[in-house]
Amino acid sequence: MSKLFDYVDANQKRFNSELFDLLRIPSVSTDSALKGDVRKAALFIEDRLKDAGMEEVRICETKGHPVVLAKHLKAGPDKPTVLIYGHYDVQPPDPLNLWTSPPFEPVEKDGKVYARGASDDKGQAYIHVKAIETWLKSGEELPVNVKVIIEGEEEIGSPNLVPFLEEHKEELSCDMVLVSDTAMFAKDTPSITYGLRGLAYMELEVFGPNRDLHSGVYGGAITNPLNALCEIVAKLKDESGRILIPGFYDDVIDLSEKERDAYSKLPFDEKGWLGSIGVTEAVGEEGYSTLERKSARPTLDMNGMWGGYQGEGAKTVLPAEAGAKISMRLVPNQHPDTISKLFQEYVEKIAPEGVKIKVTAHHGGHPAMTPLDFYGLKAAGKAYHDVYGKEPLFAREGGSIPIVADFEKVLGVNTILMGFGLNTDAIHSPNEHFSLEDFHRGIKTAARFLQVLPEFVK
Amino acid sequence: MSKLFDYVDANQKRFNSELFDLLRIPSVSTDSALKGDVRKAALFIEDRLKDAGMEEVRICETKGHPVVLAKHLKAGPDKPTVLIYGHYDVQPPDPLNLWTSPPFEPVEKDGKVYARGASDDKGQAYIHVKAIETWLKSGEELPVNVKVIIEGEEEIGSPNLVPFLEEHKEELSCDMVLVSDTAMFAKDTPSITYGLRGLAYMELEVFGPNRDLHSGVYGGAITNPLNALCEIVAKLKDESGRILIPGFYDDVIDLSEKERDAYSKLPFDEKGWLGSIGVTEAVGEEGYSTLERKSARPTLDMNGMWGGYQGEGAKTVLPAEAGAKISMRLVPNQHPDTISKLFQEYVEKIAPEGVKIKVTAHHGGHPAMTPLDFYGLKAAGKAYHDVYGKEPLFAREGGSIPIVADFEKVLGVNTILMGFGLNTDAIHSPNEHFSLEDFHRGIKTAARFLQVLPEFVK
Numbered sequence: 001m002s003k004l005f006d007y008v009d010a011n012q013k014r015f016n017s018e019l020f021d022l023l024r025i026p027s028v029s030t031d032s033a034l035k036g037d038v039r040k041a042a043l044f045i046e047d048r049l050k051d052a053g054m055e056e057v058r059i060c061e062t063k064g065h066p067v068v069l070a071k072h073l074k075a076g077p078d079k080p081t082v083l084i085y086g087h088y089d090v091q092p093p094d095p096l097n098l099w100t101s102p103p104f105e106p107v108e109k110d111g112k113v114y115a116r117g118a119s120d121d122k123g124q125a126y127i128h129v130k131a132i133e134t135w136l137k138s139g140e141e142l143p144v145n146v147k148v149i150i151e152g153e154e155e156i157g158s159p160n161l162v163p164f165l166e167e168h169k170e171e172l173s174c175d176m177v178l179v180s181d182t183a184m185f186a187k188d189t190p191s192i193t194y195g196l197r198g199l200a201y202m203e204l205e206v207f208g209p210n211r212d213l214h215s216g217v218y219g220g221a222i223t224n225p226l227n228a229l230c231e232i233v234a235k236l237k238d239e240s241g242r243i244l245i246p247g248f249y250d251d252v253i254d255l256s257e258k259e260r261d262a263y264s265k266l267p268f269d270e271k272g273w274l275g276s277i278g279v280t281e282a283v284g285e286e287g288y289s290t291l292e293r294k295s296a297r298p299t300l301d302m303n304g305m306w307g308g309y310q311g312e313g314a315k316t317v318l319p320a321e322a323g324a325k326i327s328m329r330l331v332p333n334q335h336p337d338t339i340s341k342l343f344q345e346y347v348e349k350i351a352p353e354g355v356k357i358k359v360t361a362h363h364g365g366h367p368a369m370t371p372l373d374f375y376g377l378k379a380a381g382k383a384y385h386d387v388y389g390k391e392p393l394f395a396r397e398g399g400s401i402p403i404v405a406d407f408e409k410v411l412g413v414n415t416i417l418m419g420f421g422l423n424t425d426a427i428h429s430p431n432e433h434f435s436l437e438d439f440h441r442g443i444k445t446a447a448r449f450l451q452v453l454p455e456f457v458k
Numbered sequence: 459m460s461k462l463f464d465y466v467d468a469n470q471k472r473f474n475s476e477l478f479d480l481l482r483i484p485s486v487s488t489d490s491a492l493k494g495d496v497r498k499a500a501l502f503i504e505d506r507l508k509d510a511g512m513e514e515v516r517i518c519e520t521k522g523h524p525v526v527l528a529k530h531l532k533a534g535p536d537k538p539t540v541l542i543y544g545h546y547d548v549q550p551p552d553p554l555n556l557w558t559s560p561p562f563e564p565v566e567k568d569g570k571v572y573a574r575g576a577s578d579d580k581g582q583a584y585i586h587v588k589a590i591e592t593w594l595k596s597g598e599e600l601p602v603n604v605k606v607i608i609e610g611e612e613e614i615g616s617p618n619l620v621p622f623l624e625e626h627k628e629e630l631s632c633d634m635v636l637v638s639d640t641a642m643f644a645k646d647t648p649s650i651t652y653g654l655r656g657l658a659y660m661e662l663e664v665f666g667p668n669r670d671l672h673s674g675v676y677g678g679a680i681t682n683p684l685n686a687l688c689e690i691v692a693k694l695k696d697e698s699g700r701i702l703i704p705g706f707y708d709d710v711i712d713l714s715e716k717e718r719d720a721y722s723k724l725p726f727d728e729k730g731w732l733g734s735i736g737v738t739e740a741v742g743e744e745g746y747s748t749l750e751r752k753s754a755r756p757t758l759d760m761n762g763m764w765g766g767y768q769g770e771g772a773k774t775v776l777p778a779e780a781g782a783k784i785s786m787r788l789v790p791n792q793h794p795d796t797i798s799k800l801f802q803e804y805v806e807k808i809a810p811e812g813v814k815i816k817v818t819a820h821h822g823g824h825p826a827m828t829p830l831d832f833y834g835l836k837a838a839g840k841a842y843h844d845v846y847g848k849e850p851l852f853a854r855e856g857g858s859i860p861i862v863a864d865f866e867k868v869l870g871v872n873t874i875l876m877g878f879g880l881n882t883d884a885i886h887s888p889n890e891h892f893s894l895e896d897f898h899r900g901i902k903t904a905a906r907f908l909q910v911l912p913e914f915v916k
Contacts, residue, residue, distance in 0.1 A: 175835040210735060215759045218735070219759045219785075220742050221741075221748045277676070279681075293678040299677040302766065303773060305766060314783065317762070327673060354741035357874070
């Protein structure tokens with residue numbers, strides 16, 4: 001262990017310098033004008049994985065930006081195989097005027113590096129590149145097999161990842177996927193995300209008269225599509241926050257006593273959390289805590305609504321139509337297609353007379369959960385402990401990371417989300433940053449994980 | 459009677475020709491580039507009233523477009539005084555490409571004149587100018603006193619009319635106001651509108667977190683402003699269409715048995731009406747007919763709503779705020795300020811926890827009703843009967859004509875809405891038109907009204 005850690009310590013300056021070089025490449029995947037820069041980032045990763053001494057490193061073309069694929073399988077087939085996933089593309093840096101330093105000119109300030117992609121995900125992905133180098137250059141042989149894929153389309157929804165996984169299904173076979181693209185619970189508070197919510201995203205349109213009408217001349221005698229839409233929405237949840245769609249909860253795996261117990265011990269500052277979003281009280285499903293509500297319980301939220309006159313002042317229009325975006329976050333084992341269907345059936349049943357409705361399902365996503373007794377999770381816990389000096393917290397996250405469900409679906413394996421970021425890293429926002437201390441500790445934790453993993457194999 | 463009617467018949471060609479001249483003036487009050495034309499229309503009216511032989515005719519300046527004021531008081535103080543109101547300004551003609559002939563080049567087709575303002579309100583206002591001429595030129599002395607105001611700002615909300623009325627309150631004192639700016643129930647079906655609805659127009663804003671949040675990370679743990687707004691709206695009415703705001707109906711004067719009986723006999727083609735707006739079923743307050751619902755009962759309709767993401771596809775946003783425009787049509791004796799206050803109090807009471815709300819009252823308007831036993835209404839009925847050969851229908855209208863409430867408020871008198879237009883006249887739309895037969899019959903009806911009025915004085 002100390003030999004590995006010594007190597008990390010001795011090379012930290014260079015590691016930082018290389019990360020800065022990577023951050024200088026404006027690999028904004030959504031900007032077609034920057035296609036060359038996106039590729040440049042891929043080539044940079046490829047070179048560094050080659051420098052690290054991996055057996056095989058190559059660029060794989062896709063219909064979009066390339067994937068860097070690398071393998072080092074010297075541990076042999078009786079040892080576990082870890083597939084490390086990351087992405088080298090970044091969000092657009094806009095609005096530029098809110099950055100205190102240019103987004104692609106990384107600067108160090110108060111122990112953090114400020115640049116687009118510092119935390120999401122160049123910094124966190126590069127942790128693994130350097131952890132692998134640490135193993136291969138410090139004279140040790142890797143005790144597990146390692147495969148790496150670092151893609152360039154995560155920020156545009158990974159449109160080519162599933163086809164890539166399917167095409168390389170044999171080559172990418174593994175025992176688990178390891179991803180560093182999430183946040184820790186708090187500074188110096190390592191944590192492992194073992195569950196993610198899924199998503200069913202619906203659009204609901206309500207059609208009334210064949211044109212906008214004068215609300216004085218027609219009002220009172222026909223169903224108003226906006227009122228009708230509000231009535232429908234109000235019937236989707238009851239006053240206790242319970243979703244009223246019949247069958248909605250049928251496939252929900254309730255939180256176990258052990259999980260609820262662990263949840264209750266998480267160091268969550270609810271008052272501070274509410275203050276940070278400017279809300280005075282937490283409101284949600286009765287019988288559950290705020291943390292449980294926002295990560296382990298299914299939800300139903302309106303994401304948008306429109307209809308009629310939205311300008312200044314008054315216009316006495318009775319609108320011809322109204323619409324809304326409504327999404328439900330799902331938990332294991334809810335299925336997005338089943339939930340979409342139940343939503344549609346219920347809405348059709350409760351729609352007021354005098355209007356027509358149309359329900360459209362937008363993209364969905366499966367929830368995901370790695371069992372708490374999975375040996376990879378335990379190894380990750382040990383690695384965090386040995387670097388951070390404390391046991392990591394285990395928690396579920398409220399958002400979705402679709403690739404996690406994809407890995408499970410295509411490769412049939414669990415994913416370990418070993419995050420080193422913080423929720424305050426301003427990812428997707430101006431002045432994104434990443435703690436260089438956690439970059440450093442992350443490399444050690446990732447290296448240590450590969451070391452202890454064999455001990456935990458059942 | 460026949461002397462008056464003979465004069466109208468003998469001069470109809472010239473009357474038409476003068477109306478066409480008036481219609482050629484593009485007096486669009488909202489278009490500052492046409493200010494000179496608006497004035498030209500005022501001067502045209504002034505000249506024709508002088509030609510008619512009225513005692514006093516003058517242009518009164520306002521902060522905006524001028525008012526034409528005329529008086530003929532020879533009948534003496536023991537005779538009734540009628541104040542005739544109309545407007546010489548018109549709506550903009552856009553979209554021009556949908557007109558089959560230019561909007562300010564009147565043409566006669568199938569007995570109708572096509573031009574902007576033909577029905578609203580140049581044609582209908584000019585009826586009274588010619589009715590007065592008919593009296594004063596056919597050798598009869600007017601048996602009532604007549605005052606006339608024809609303004610140039612009706613299509614922009616009459617911003618200077620109330621100040622003008624207040625300033626000339628003594629000079630405009632009268633026993634009733636007579637207005638021809640509405641539609642008959644149907645072709646050859648004269649009708650008198652004796653009631654108009656008022657309006658309370660509210661804006662309701664709901665504020666949640668201090669910024670748009672990720673619906674996955676935060677969803678389930680805080681109140682969503684859009685869901686909250688829908689819940690509030692759904693509690694404003696019950697399933698039978700009854701408005702749930704406490705005290706809302708307290709000041710409503712119920713329809714009398716006599717009125718309901720008259721309503722039930724109105725020749726209303728409900729199926730055709732529904733077909734014309736593309737709606738399959740009439741829906742409204744239980745216990746009332748469609749006609750009653752849309753003209754004699756108070757309503758609550760959403761006029762607009764907004765919040766969150768309204769674009770294509772999906773965005774998983776939990777919006778910081780949401781808003782809606784909600785208006786209530788009022789009936790006698792509801793007061794817009796009282797209703798606005800009741801709305802605000804109720805909404806504040808039912809707002810879900812976890813959000814802040816803001817209620818703003820936009821412009822309101824008083825309902826108006828002329829008692830069915832008012833002698834002026836009876837005289838109007840007689841005049842219609844003597845020209846159209848049938849009793850007029852008496853009905854209320856669902857919309858608001860704010861000036862009617864203003865006349866009541868400032869001058870303390872009832873208004874008689876003696877309409878000669880049709881709902882199919884395409885007012886405010888391309889190809890506005892007005893039946894020349896009704897222009898002709900209108901002049902006779904207006905002249906006859908002035909003749910029979912003294913007989914009905916109680």
